[in-house]
Amino acid sequence: MTGLATVLFLGASLAIASPQAGSAGRTAQSARGNHHLGGPRGVVRSSQDFPIEGVMVQLISQKNSIRTTVYSNQLGQYEFPKLDAGQYTLRTPRPLEFRRYLKEAVPIDGATKLGDIVLERVSDSEFLPPTPDILSQISDAEWLYNLPGTGQEKKIFANVCGTGCHTYQMAFRSRFDERSWRLILKRMLGYGGRILVEPRDEAQPRNDLEDQEILVKWLSRVRGPEAQDAPFKVFPRPQGPATRAIITEYELPWLGVHVHDVNADPQGNMWFSINRSPFIGKLDPRTGKIASYRTPRTEGKHPGGHWIQVEKDGTVWYSETWAQNLIRFDPRAEKFHLMNTGVQGNMALSLTDGTIWRTAKGKINRFDRETGKPVEQYPMTKINNTYGNFISWDGRYFGGGNRDPEFDGVVLFDMVTKEVKEVPSPSGVAAPSRGSFDPDGNIWAGGRGGVLLKYDRKTGVASEYAAPTPYNTFYETRADKNGEVWAGEMRAGKIARFNPRTYQWIEYALPEPYSFDWQTYVDNSTDPVTVWYGDQYGYIVRIQPLE
Incomplete structure (x- = not known):
C-alpha cells in the first residue's frame, strides 16, 4: 500500500508540471501488482487535456451483457481486470458534469490499450441543467x-x-x-x-x-403542476481510496424482477430471492449463467421470496413474504420442502448448529426445521417484532433491529444464559433494520433513519455513525472478517465501507444512481474481501476493493 501511495504522489506531481503531456507518458502504475487487474487500460481527460479523477469507465460484454466498471485515478488512468476476449461496449455510465462517452464493438484481448476518453463539460458553471x-x-x-x-x-x-x-x-x-x-x-x-x-x-x-x-x-x-427544476449542484466525484475498486453487474434475463437477498453456496454460486415473483435463482459468476427454480404455489397468496441463506452443505433456505412460508430447497434433487410459519420476512439461520430463529409477537422464537413451528420461545418486554434477524459468528447470540415508534433499538439474546437485552438507540430515530454481528460479537444494524447503529456487547454502549453523504438512508449492514462494516447507501447510489477503529468511511460510487441493497453478502474467503448484493431493479452487483 505504501508503494501505491508513492506512485500516486509522484504521478500527481508530474501531471501538475505538464498538463499538456497527453496520454503518451501516462501508464496505469497505480493499479499494477494487484492480482485483480491486468486487463484493458486507458486514460480519461478533459477537452482541455487535464486528467479527470473519479470517472467511472465501463465495459459491457456483447457475449453475456456483464458490465464491468472501474474508476480513473488522479492521473486519469484506469485499468480493468482481465476479461474474456471479445467485443465490448465502452462507455462512461454516470459522467454527470461531462457529456457521455460511448463506443460500440471495441475489441478486447488481454491488456488492450484503449484510446483516450476525452470528455467535454455539459455546462460552463458548476451547476448542471435539468435535462x-x-x-x-x-x-x-x-x-x-x-x-x-x-x-x-x-x-x-x-x-x-x-x-x-x-x-x-x-x-x-x-x-x-x-x-x-x-x-x-x-x-x-x-x-x-x-x-x-x-x-x-x-x-x-x-x-x-x-x-x-x-x-x-x-x-x-x-412538485406541483407548475414546479420547475432549477440547475443542479451534484456531489463530488470519488477520490483516492474510493476509486480503487472493481464493480461487476450481472443483469438478470427477465423484466420486472425485484431481487431481494443474495447468498453464496460452497461452489461460489450466488443464490438470490425474487420479491413478488414465484422463483429463486442461481448465478454462476464465472460465466454469468443464470438458473431459476420455481417455488410451489400457495393457493390464494401472492408469490415472492425475501430472506435467503445457504448452509455449508449447499442446502438453500428462504422465506416467502405473503405466503408466510419457510422453504428448504435441495439443489441436487431440486426438491422443495414448504413450512408455514405464520410470519413473514427475515429469518436467521445459524451456520454452527443449523437452528432457525426469528422474533414474532413479542417473543424470540426458534423454529423447527421440519415443521416451521416454534419450539423455543423467549419473551421480550419492549419489542413486538424485529425486522432484521441475525446470528453471531460463533452461534451464541441472536440479534435484531426494531424501528417501532414505541421502541427504536436492537435486541440481543444470549442462547447460553437465555438473557434478553433490549437496547434503545441513542437518538431514538435511528430506525435500525437488518444487520449482523462483527467478529467480536457486537451488533451492527442499518438504520433507515440514516445511520449505522452499533451495540457493543462488552461495554453495553450503543453508538450511531452517519455516512459523509447527506440525505442517505440505510436498510441493512454486514461486518466482515476484519471488523469493517459494509452497507448499501440506498439514496446515495454508493456502497459504504466503514472502519470503526479509525472512523474512516470509503464510499464506492455505483454505475446506477441508487443502491437498493436489501442484504449485503460478504465473501470473507478473498483478500481483500468481496462484497455482493442483489439490486431491487433486477441485477446482481459484486464489489471488489483493491485494498
Missing part, C-alpha cells in the same frame, strides 16, 4: 439536496418515503396538485406489503398524521 439525461444520473440524495424546503420537510420526506422500495425519481419527476398528492400518500402509507392491495390494520399515531400533512403541503409546493 432528462442529467436527471437520470442524479442520486436520490442529490435530488433532495437540490429541492427547496426546510430541514424538517426534507427529513420527514426521507423518514416517510425513504425507507422502502422505490427511488425518489418516481416522486420528484412527477407533478401533482395537493389533492392528488394526498391520494397518493393515502395509498402508499395506508396500504401495506409492497403490493399496496391490503389496507393496514393499525391506526396511525397523531404525530404521523401531522408529519403527513407537512409532507403533502411540501410536495404540492415543490
